[in-house]
Amino acid sequence: MAFPKEILTFILSLTAPLVLYASNNISALQMPLAILGVEIAALAAVFFMAYLCVRKEKSVDFLFYVFVVFSFTSTVDLMCALELDGYIKGFMDFYINKGEPYLNTAHCIMKNYWNGGVNFVLLLVIIHRMWKGKSYRSLALLWVGSMVATQIVFIPSIVIGKHAKNIYPAFGLSLFFMILSMWTAMKLFNRPRELPIIPADKVAAEQKKRLLYRPKDFLLTLAVLGAMAFTVFRGFVVLECTLDMCFTYIYQYEPYMKDSVSFPKVMMLVFLFYALPLLTLVVYGLIVPGCTWMLDWTLFLTGAMAQMQWTYIGASVHSRTPFTYRIPKEEWRLVMTLNLVYLGIPALLAARCFLDPAFFMKLVPPGQADNEKKHK
Numbered sequence: 001m002a003f004p005k006e007i008l009t010f011i012l013s014l015t016a017p018l019v020l021y022a023s024n025n026i027s028a029l030q031m032p033l034a035i036l037g038v039e040i041a042a043l044a045a046v047f048f049m050a051y052l053c054v055r056k057e058k059s060v061d062f063l064f065y066v067f068v069v070f071s072f073t074s075t076v077d078l079m080c081a082l083e084l085d086g087y088i089k090g091f092m093d094f095y096i097n098k099g100e101p102y103l104n105t106a107h108c109i110m111k112n113y114w115n116g117g118v119n120f121v122l123l124l125v126i127i128h129r130m131w132k133g134k135s136y137r138s139l140a141l142l143w144v145g146s147m148v149a150t151q152i153v154f155i156p157s158i159v160i161g162k163h164a165k166n167i168y169p170a171f172g173l174s175l176f177f178m179i180l181s182m183w184t185a186m187k188l189f190n191r192p193r194e195l196p197i198i199p200a201d202k203v204a205a206e207q208k209k210r211l212l213y214r215p216k217d218f219l220l221t222l223a224v225l226g227a228m229a230f231t232v233f234r235g236f237v238v239l240e241c242t243l244d245m246c247f248t249y250i251y252q253y254e255p256y257m258k259d260s261v262s263f264p265k266v267m268m269l270v271f272l273f274y275a276l277p278l279l280t281l282v283v284y285g286l287i288v289p290g291c292t293w294m295l296d297w298t299l300f301l302t303g304a305m306a307q308m309q310w311t312y313i314g315a316s317v318h319s320r321t322p323f324t325y326r327i328p329k330e331e332w333r334l335v336m337t338l339n340l341v342y343l344g345i346p347a348l349l350a351a352r353c354f355l356d357p358a359f360f361m362k363l364v365p366p367g368q369a370d371n372e373k374k375h376k
Contacts, residue, residue, distance in 0.1 A: 078117065142350075154263075224279050302346040
């Protein structure tokens with residue numbers, strides 16, 4: 001009986017605390033270049049060990065190695081967040097001092113909790129399904145959307161924020177992970193979609209309905225339009241719009257957007273310049289039938305926006321964020337509600353596409369449908 005690959009991945013990930021503890025207690029490994037060398041060596045070792053464990057398999061999807069490496073880094077991220085929040089000690093001091101000192105910010109702590117929790121579990125499930133011969137592409141799109149969003153906010157924020165003077169060689173691996181995440185996304189999008197088998201007459205009947213006769217889609221469209229308006233508004237706020245409502249909002253409702261770490265500002269701009277166009281396309285996909293790409297992009301968008309909103313909400317109330325930048329108690333309920341609804345809309349979209357995809361399927365021509373029935 002073959003050893004379960006998700007258990008193998010879990011065991012390899014558990015080597016991360018050992019590597020961190022050893023590096024933290026060996027002074028020779030606490031110089032900036034040495035830290036980068038340890039990181040590269042650890043990742044190479046994990047890759048090689050994974051290869052040794054599956055080399056006798058007939059065919060191995062290269063993405064398996066990618067998922068194993070990211071599982072290892074997810075464990076490192078979780079250890080980092082736990083130590084910075086005071087739950088453990090003696091693992092990350094060397095890395096925070098001479099590796100990536102900006103990790104002690106509220107944004108990075110919340111980012112690491114997401115990577116070490118949600119993404120780690122996703123990766124184990126993906127690897128389990130991969131080796132069981134089951135479909136894993138949808139879950140992988142969720143995960144890779146989260147990873148791309150993580151890096152696309154993290155890297156520019158470090159370069160332009162107050163931590164720009166504290167960039168050490170270890171920062172280079174963030175660029176590598178961004179490229180690897182984008183490459184993985186391209187590989188996943190280029191693979192055939194996992195389309196359910198739906199009778200052609202059901203697809204045709206569903207696609208004849210206009211938006212007003214599809215109440216769920218109509219409500220979702222209104223919700224997406226509201227999310228788009230909220231995206232534009234917060235984008236204007238961080239761009240220092242002089243309108244009174246923008247000035248009032250940033251000072252009385254979400255002052256975290258003023259934090260000099262630049263993470264919240266860059267995040268709002270990512271929402272404005274990347275999420276907004278995708279949300280616009282989603283509205284089109286809810287109105288025009290046959291947009292099969294909706295089945296993929298809603299998953300990618302959900303992963304990306306969930307990660308960013310989790311990080312943003314958590315950082316705006318975290319103790320490492322200066323008190324003046326946290327959500328005011330008087331407006332806490334309203335701000336939380338707005339942000340949670342903003343987080344939930346993409347998830348509802350993805351669920352709608354997954355549970356009832358008939359409207360988004362390509363309509364089979366009548367002649368072709370008849371031929372398929374004859375073959376059956």
